[in-house]
Every structure is written in structure tokens, then in C-alpha cells.
Amino acid sequence: MRLRAILYTTAGALALMLGAARAEGVTDQDIANDAKTPGDVVTYGLGLQGQRYSPLKALTRDTIKGLVPAYSFSFGGEKQRGQESQALVHDGVIYVTGSYSRAFAINARTGEKIWEYNARLPEGILPCCNVVNRGGALYKDRFYFGTLDAKLVALDARTGKVIWRKDIDDYKAGYSFTAAPMIVKGKIITGVSGGEFGVVGRVEARDAETGELVWSRPVIEGHVGTLHGKPSTMTGKVNESWPGDTWKFGGGATWLGGTYDAETNLIYYGTGNPGPWNSATRPGDNKWSSSRLAINPDTGEIVWGFQTTPHDGWDYDGVNEFIPFDLHKDGKVVKAGATADRNGFFYVLDRANGTFLSAMPFVAKISWAKGIDGDGRPIYDPAFRPSDPSQSQDGKKGSTVFAVPSFLGGKNWMPMAYSPDTKLFYVPSNEWGMDLWNEPVAYKKGAAYLGAGFTIRPVFEDHIGSLKAIDPATQKVVWEYKNKAPLWGGVLTTGGDVVFTGTPEGYLKAFDAKTGEEVWKFQLGTGVVSSPITWEQDGEQWIGVAAGWGGAVPLWGGEVAKSTAGITQGASFWAFRLPKQLAAR
Numbered sequence: 001m002r003l004r005a006i007l008y009t010t011a012g013a014l015a016l017m018l019g020a021a022r023a024e025g026v027t028d029q030d031i032a033n034d035a036k037t038p039g040d041v042v043t044y045g046l047g048l049q050g051q052r053y054s055p056l057k058a059l060t061r062d063t064i065k066g067l068v069p070a071y072s073f074s075f076g077g078e079k080q081r082g083q084e085s086q087a088l089v090h091d092g093v094i095y096v097t098g099s100y101s102r103a104f105a106i107n108a109r110t111g112e113k114i115w116e117y118n119a120r121l122p123e124g125i126l127p128c129c130n131v132v133n134r135g136g137a138l139y140k141d142r143f144y145f146g147t148l149d150a151k152l153v154a155l156d157a158r159t160g161k162v163i164w165r166k167d168i169d170d171y172k173a174g175y176s177f178t179a180a181p182m183i184v185k186g187k188i189i190t191g192v193s194g195g196e197f198g199v200v201g202r203v204e205a206r207d208a209e210t211g212e213l214v215w216s217r218p219v220i221e222g223h224v225g226t227l228h229g230k231p232s233t234m235t236g237k238v239n240e241s242w243p244g245d246t247w248k249f250g251g252g253a254t255w256l257g258g259t260y261d262a263e264t265n266l267i268y269y270g271t272g273n274p275g276p277w278n279s280a281t282r283p284g285d286n287k288w289s290s291s292r293l294a295i296n297p298d299t300g301e302i303v304w305g306f307q308t309t310p311h312d313g314w315d316y317d318g319v320n321e322f323i324p325f326d327l328h329k330d331g332k333v334v335k336a337g338a339t340a341d342r343n344g345f346f347y348v349l350d351r352a353n354g355t356f357l358s359a360m361p362f363v364a365k366i367s368w369a370k371g372i373d374g375d376g377r378p379i380y381d382p383a384f385r386p387s388d389p390s391q392s393q394d395g396k397k398g399s400t401v402f403a404v405p406s407f408l409g410g411k412n413w414m415p416m417a418y419s420p421d422t423k424l425f426y427v428p429s430n431e432w433g434m435d436l437w438n439e440p441v442a443y444k445k446g447a448a449y450l451g452a453g454f455t456i457r458p459v460f461e462d463h464i465g466s467l468k469a470i471d472p473a474t475q476k477v478v479w480e481y482k483n484k485a486p487l488w489g490g491v492l493t494t495g496g497d498v499v500f501t502g503t504p505e506g507y508l509k510a511f512d513a514k515t516g517e518e519v520w521k522f523q524l525g526t527g528v529v530s531s532p533i534t535w536e537q538d539g540e541q542w543i544g545v546a547a548g549w550g551g552a553v554p555l556w557g558g559e560v561a562k563s564t565a566g567i568t569q570g571a572s573f574w575a576f577r578l579p580k581q582l583a584a585r
Contacts, residue, residue: 043137271291503527540579
């Protein structure tokens, strides 16, 4: 039986919080201006475009030596595992989520706990890639986040008490929820997790006040959306790029969240791998799996789609963030967007209509494709697609190929950052490949729907992780930092030309945004697989990051997981500050 959520409250801190002037909470204007207002962080991505850029300039390559820890807040208990959350900051309060679907409010100055919400999860949840949560959303006086049993929860931001709780879908079928919701025009935008269980991906909008569904858009051809409780339009056409009934369990999980661009009034969402992994079972492009979609936030209609890996046979989910930016090239400014795909290629598209502009490999030794053609389609190398197991001698296992990158991707979930100052993207990537083969499979509700086997192996002896600065105009890597273990955390860049990211070895590191020189590091005692933030408080620049080793690498990493053996687990939020007197030097 599911137990009720338990709420822990620190009375003194709560009284302090209730005494603050919080009548209006976070407004639509606050959300729209988040990238320009350094006194808070009210969106995932430091702005709806997800550029993860702050204009704060106090921290530079010279002043950063004065950055010191202010406090470390422990999430407590034995619920550790991967802490992938990006925190939010508003009105002197930090909101951060933890593994096992927990949420915390912390006094931003002292690190004292204000409240904790602990979702008691039922038996039988089916998260594929650890018990992570990547963050929440603030709107008016509420804090929203999703849980591993596929629910969306609205909490009172002042007290942590539940206002409403809505079912997203059936966790017993493999659905879950790990991404940070997004607020657009008073609606909560969400996707679904569960791509390895044959679930069908969709993007949905709910009324932020009531939690009631406004529209739903399935991303796989043949499925029909809804608008205000009634059927709307079908995504594509039945059997246009899926044979038989394969579209009914076609995957395409929208598990990483999206971005929004006010200029085009479009939501950008990525879609996951088709189901099953065994591509011999589903000839065709299998739209819109492994794709980027632009969706009208008012109606849920797809405006355009771009498929990075048609007929995906390597689990190259197309969920990675699509970041709107202004591309300066040949004396012109193009309203563009960029994404670093799991398939190892970095794409630039016209964000208004999805027109392909360019692509470049951002990891080494890519084998599955020889390149990208002028229309943006992969030039496949047939020798590196796993064969049909039904044609093998025993009918149980197809031939093995060594595909690069591995299914964990040239870049996985960890968000990249873009600086409008340097005009560079900072991409956390990994250099690895996989032995991959296909196996027979049939869909069964709640069971893994892969039809494949694999072993991940590193490509280089001296490193797996690689933080790269990429110029989208020249399609060149400007600088690279190599890390022994895989990189699994997000990136932050600032107006002081400093780039931050964490490592599994436990370091929060800072680099010169122009040269890539490492200028600062601090050991947090456990691996860092979250996304750092920065904000201004009491006239000082602060940095915050969740710490706690876990995520997909230790679960799925095969041979490369050995590079992280012995890393201590943890669960905490660290805050650092640059004292005023040091910033002025």
C-alpha cells in the first residue's frame, strides 16, 4: 500500500520564510526575464532558452581564487545514488530535488532546511537509469516536480504541503518522470520517461493552477493528440514510416524536458529511441523517434520536426536540449538553434522552420555513420548496424558490431551551455563505443523492450570525459578538457568568462571560457553529476551545485564503469560565495 508523503519542517526556518514578502511569488515576467536577472534562478536552464549563461561578472579567472564554500546541506538518510538536480533560487530560498523523488527548500544564506517533501514511492517502479530527479519549476507560490511513479506534484513553495498531485501515466507499464517541468504561458509542460519499456512518448501541457490537462501531443506517428479533453490531430500518418503495428509501442520517450523561444513562440522537445532497439523489426524512418520537434504551446500542434537518427538501431535518443541562439556567420545573424546529439554529431538548425544548416562530429572515431549529408540525414555505414538475429545461424543473436559512440552517447542528458559573449557552446561529452548485437524480442507491458545486448568500452586509454568548446559558426572545436572518468554533469557559463562543471572524481571545476585553462577546483567528497547555478546575493556572486555520484554510468557502463570504481556516494547541496572585498581586487 502506498504510504502518504511525509513532510519535514524546521519550525524556525519556516517562520522566517513565512515572514518574507512572497505574496505574488514567481511571475510570468520573472520567468521570461530569468536569463537577465542574476538575483534569482527561477527556470531550469537559467532561462527558458536553456543557454545556462549568467551575466554575472564578479567571478573571473583572476578573482575565482577567492571563491570559498559557504555551506553544505545534506539531503540526509540512506537515499543517496545519483543527484542530478539543478537548483532554483527565489526570494532567499533554494529549491532543489533529490534522488527517490524528494524536494527541499533551503535558506539560501545559511543552508538551513525550511521544508522537505519525501514522496513515498510504491513497489514496482521501473526507472531505467537510476532513481534520479533533475529539478523542479517555480510559478506563483508553487513548486512543481515529477516523481518516479509517473506523477506531477504541486507543492506550496512556502510550506512544502501538497496542493495537488496528478497521474501522468501508469508506472506499472514502465512510465516514470525524472525531468524538470517547464512553465510556458501559465502552463506546465512535461514529457514522459520509460523509453526502454515500449512506452509512447508525448509532450503535454497542464493548467498550472489546477493541474488539469490542456493538450497532449504523442510524438510517434499514428497516435492522436488531445486539446481541451477532445481528440485533436494525428501525429503523421499510420504506417507512413512504421510497418504493421510497431508504432503502437514505438518508444520516443520525451524524458529530458524542453526549451522555449518567445520570438518564434515554439517549444522545442527531443524524443527518445524507437522501440525496440532491434531495428530489423521496424523498417523505415520510424518518425518521430530520435528527433527534435517544435511545438505550438497554445495548441500542442507540431510545427516542424527534424530527425537526427532515422531508423535508429543504436539507442541514440534525440532528447538532448535544443538551445536557441543567434548565429553570427558571413556578416549575417540567423535565428538558429543547436543540439549535441547522442549520435556524436553537433547540429545547427533554423529554429523557426527546422531547416538544416550544419553538422559536425564532436566525438572521435564515429563508426555508425560516415557523415551527414546536405539535407541533414546520416550517411550510414551498413557494416556498423547490428544484423537481424532471425537471419543468424541460431536465430537468437545477430552479428556483433563495434559502434561509436556507445548508446550512452557522445553526449547524454547533461546540458551544455552557450555564451553570447564568446559565442561558443560548452559541451560535456564522452569518448566511448560499444559492442552491440540484436536479439529477438516481443512487447510485454512493464518488461524491458530492447532486443539487443551490449558492452561499453572506452575509445582512448587516457580519458573518456571531454569538455569541448565548439564554435557553431566555424564548426570547429576551440578547446578541449580531457577527464579520465566519463563526464555526467551539466555546464554553466558566466559573464566573467568562466565555465563550471563537475566530475565523477568529486571536483567542481572552473575553466577559462576562452582558452579552456583550468583556473579553480574544489573537492566535494562525492561525484558531481548535476548542473551548477550562479546567482547574486547581498552584493556577492554565489555558485551552487548538488553533489552525489550515480546515474546511468555505474548501472550501464560496462568496462568504462571501472573508471569510476570506488567513488563514494553522497547526497548534498553545496553553496560557494565570492566575498565582496575579493571581487573588487
